[in-house]
Amino acid sequence: MPNPWLELSTWPFQRTASYKLLLTELGLVDADKPYVEVRDDCARQHRSPAVELRLDGPGGRTLWPLLTFTQGALILACLPLVEAPPEPRPPLPSLASVSQGLALLSGLQDFLCGPGGKPEPDVLASRLAALPSVLLQVCPLGRPLDTPPPAGSVPAAVAPSPGGAQKQPAWKAGVHRGRVVVSVALTEKVRSMQYGKSSQQDIWDVYGMVMCKCEVEGVLPNVSVTLTLPPNGSPLQDILVHPCVTSLDASILTACSVDENDCSAFSGPYKFPFSPPLELFRLCSYTSQVPMPPILGSYQLKAEENHLKANVVLKLHESVKNSFEYYEAHIPFFNQNLMGSVEVKVSSGQLEVSKEKSLLVWVLGQKFPKSREAALEGTVHFSGTVAGPTDPLCTGLTAYIKLYFRVADAVFRYCRVDQHSVQVYSSAKPRIVTTRELVSSEYYIWNSTGDAPVSLKI
């Protein structure tokens, strides 16, 4: 075959052989059997984005490198062209087609699943039906030229490019006509693992992203967004920018989360000049080490005779606006019978016992009390005879609380983006919309009286 750059169609393999092999390789066959050698061999290392299918068993012909993306029941796979002698096997990073395959599959995933990630079955079916024609467009003759447009990203009011002296970017099908509107949304997510022990260091970090939608006229209009930090704010690290950003100041990229000796004094402003595509896009993303987590918690769970005694205290950091869109603390109990009587008092908000009788949901509502502190105390009996959910991690007194919250119009670290930080070089006066929010992500508080799984940076 002269150039099967990426053999990609709705399903390129014959179902009988390769399909089964792929499922085996991904560990998706014979779910009822505890050990199947071809599937579970410990020397088969599944630590690469590319899997190898052995078509005729060990020592036989192989299909490699098969890139796979799995999302729910959907498996996307493509086979990049290996432009090298097959033996010795070239390292994955030496093959140009691998990153193109990864980019294409990411694009396909966005195209099929949309921003929510979980499309309705009929929506997915219609997108799958459109897939062959989309593939022909972005990947004619198996050579990727572009990624498919993300699902549901039809830009409004687009006119064909005027065909003047200025060259039209290939990533922009036409030009915008109509009102000039620029929307910039800054979302920060905060992760934390709090152990409440001197032997184990608590960890937390923040990562953020700026999403933009720019309806601006012209072939290559200039827009710039500037992020600013308060005095003494910790710098933005690991900044990744969209390819439409035209230039970057070297100092913006210097801060890196992996660099402990990083004492670069640069703390903004972070200016991103770019020429926007028509659709919504992620202008940039970053991580950040903040001095304190927004909410500090402690969780103590003790076993007493036939019940558990729980004590929880949550404290809101003074820098965070005390106004939540939602705020819940989930307290699950694993490897126990279902809950019987629950005698728990909360100082603020209400407590609900989930229908499944294995989870306490503490709804803190929109606000902490003035003291910025909330507490929960009481006992939980497990009198039922039916076994509740199991979890291999949370045995004995290993237990956690998981926090879910969202604060609109506030960014924890005060990384600012407002109307003044957006500049549009356009003849018409632009309307600029900015929003910001802080959302929890993987926010755990572990029981300080039990063993918590290690997850620390050394």
Add this chain to the structure above:
Amino acid sequence: MTITDLWDQKISAFQLSPSQFLATTTSESFLAELLHELRNDKANDHLKILLVSVLLDHPTILCPSSSVGEETALELLSVFSHTPQKSIILKCNVMLAITNVIICTSCLANHTKMAEDWLDLLFQMIQDTNDYRCGLSQQPIRATACDCLREMETCSPGLLSQKLEALYLLKQQETTVLHQSYCMLYTLGLKNAIRILTTQKDVTDLEFKSILGGNEGFAWKSNQLGLTLLPINMMVQVPRLPPGLDCKELKSIMSSLLEESYLQTPISQSALLRELVEVVAMVPGLSPTLFKSQLLRLFGTADVSLMHATLFMKDTFTDSLFTAEDENFLLKRLVGTAQHPLLRIPEKLFYMECILHFPENRPISSSGEESLPVLVTPRLAASLHPTVFNDSATMLCRLNLLCLVHLEADEGEADKGIRYLFEHIMALLKIIDNDGSREVVVTSFRALFIFLMHFNGMENLSEKVIDKLCDMYSRHSRLAPNLIGLANRIQEHLDDPVWSVKLLIGLQKCIMEMPPLQLTIHNLSWHLKVLKRVAQEGQITQRNTIYLLLNILINSNLCERGNWQVGNAVLAVCRNLLEHPSIDQVFIELADLLQYISVHYDDTDIKDHARFYYTLLTNLSWEKLAGVLVKGLDGGRAKERSHSAIMAENEGIASNLTVHKTNRHVLQLIKVQEEASQRSSGSSELLETTGEAKNWLEVYQGQFHTPGFGSDVNLRYNLTHAKDTDPLFDKVFTICLHFELKDSNYAKVNDIHVPCVFRDRKPPEVKVKLKPFQPYPTTLCVSAVFTTQDGRSWHSQLPDVSVSFPEIFLPLPLPPNTSCECKEQVFDRIWEAAASENPDKSAISLFCFKTGDESLADLIKAHFQGYLITDQQSKILWKVLFFLPPMCHVLLKITQAEDAIQVSIATDNWELLPFVNSYLQNITDHCSTTVTDD
């Protein structure tokens, strides 16, 4: 069901499994159907796009040869030109299909006329930039033409090397979104042209300049070089032009390409950058610093293909473009992106691979294997430490990376790091201990494998692992296969088997110490598996194992229950014990055990096996015993014949009960040449010919009411030895020939038994009876099972037997004494019916040819003798009828026209026409022009 639905079904069936689909038809007829439907004006674009997709996905299946490819491409071209202008998407698809077919069937490589015409047409299309004539809607056609040309240039490098000036101008003029297509095409052409120039010995300034100014024809010659243009990072030595050439013009072209690269989509941009890197690497006059202006933008990119292209730059130019500071910075960025919370898992895994293959400016080794860049310190990699919250792939990938990091690290730091990794492994094992899911178990054992591969030398750690594993086994005996697997793999991968042996000793001890209650029936099978594996280790004493087995058998009701599987598992341990080198020390105990089983176990088969082992043990020396028990390897004949491998489980049965396999052909079937006139369907009975003025067609068709009438084709073959067989096979006996069909057009063929075949005797004749459902050519896979003189049985494949179309021809199935008038009447009636399209699969067609040296009469005598209907004397018109079971007819009327011979064809099954056509073409091959017309 609409036609579209029908095609939908058909095509998805084909896409799902082409081979299975083609089993019920042939690629020729499927291709013919596809092209037929494509020419149908009534079919809508959507359907046609679907049809074309088949040719895009599987060109070589539908066009197995260059000539079919060329014909198909021609057909598609005519479809293309007849497609109305508004059907843009269909047109683009057809263009891609033509290109695909031309490339895949080697039409391009062989420089066929079709390829040449298509290339010209494509170039015209990309030159026709006057979109305004028909609006912007025609843009996709030009874009597709560029894509097609780029593909052709890729597969035939240098094709466009004399057209670069024209391409450059086109690229410059284009300001619409299409400029990306022109730019990519130009850049590829430029790179290939320079690459080809590097193969030339002396390059003058003029030659170098003429590349950029080229505006001539296509360079067909260049692909005679047979160049396979690997990317430069795959080559041992980068091809380079001589230094000192004037690069001013090229430099400015490169700069403008780089400046505009921003306008391209990230994937195309990355491809463009790679091409430009290759150009700079090949031309000494160009400095890598050209890329400097792009670097900062690329360092910050979130796009994986652009980041990858940057690493390619780094790999190619090292310190001529990247300072030590840049290198450090880039590596830090890589580590940062490898754990960036907003990137997808496969991307992060890829970045971790990139760290392990990081192109350092001063690499210590360049083996291409995983190795850690010197700059990756434990401190830098700290954020990549695996945790139990990671998904499996990320966790394993990080663990592997961190193992390498701490293996290289300074002592103090390494201790801390390794301790952390060890704690991580222990945390994983704790999860398993708490009944982790199967996925967790598998992942944890993979993690253990990685850890041990790196740190098995650290005895205190590896022994703690063993203690933990044994401790876990005592609670979770279902882990037995995982543990055995781990012991095996570690033993295979490390030269030093000590760790595995220690683990197995630990497991043996663990089983010995179990309270009898825990040796329940279910767990017992796991324990026996472990003990069987333990018994393979010569260094481990086996006395305890034997005591345990005897103890269990005596003190439980296992013997009374007589479960075959359990008995078999016990015997499997015994078998390995028989081979154990220190068997002398436990001789009596083992004999006791075997005797106990042979007397008390309530299963005859188990008893017999035990007695057999007992006999072997007590009668043979250990050396003999070991020799007898060694599993036969392929080829070692003496061992294969040993009668002792009668062992349970999956260890195979005695080799003399085995059918041996030989991969070489031993026998073959050779077609017996026969005269056509001898052929008969073999089942026609005498017809009553007394009645007058009968309707012979009815009589003829009446015959088919008899079940099985005229349904067989008998083919005769000689069964002979294949060339160069082993003398062992000179005399073979009781041969059973087994036939497998490659398609489902025929009924299953019965096995044929032949008493013997001797090399020096006349080969026996076998008659293969075929019963077609569809009379298409086919191929039979034949295998034979036979016995050699030494009593062993063999299985061998015979060369495939192909059955060609004319081999299925039978004469009109009427009794031999039927008069010519009767036959002619039948012929005419069938012809009339076919001509009036009744039944509806009928068709008529015409085939013309000119006779060469051979006269028409000779031709007819040679090929149609047995099938002639008309009087032999007639010299004006010949009527020929081929009967094809189960009930198809192909009728030919052959007449000598003025300047050519005309063969009118009628058939009641139009799907046969392509075969008839190729048959006629075949037999008239040496004659001049052939023309067909449907």
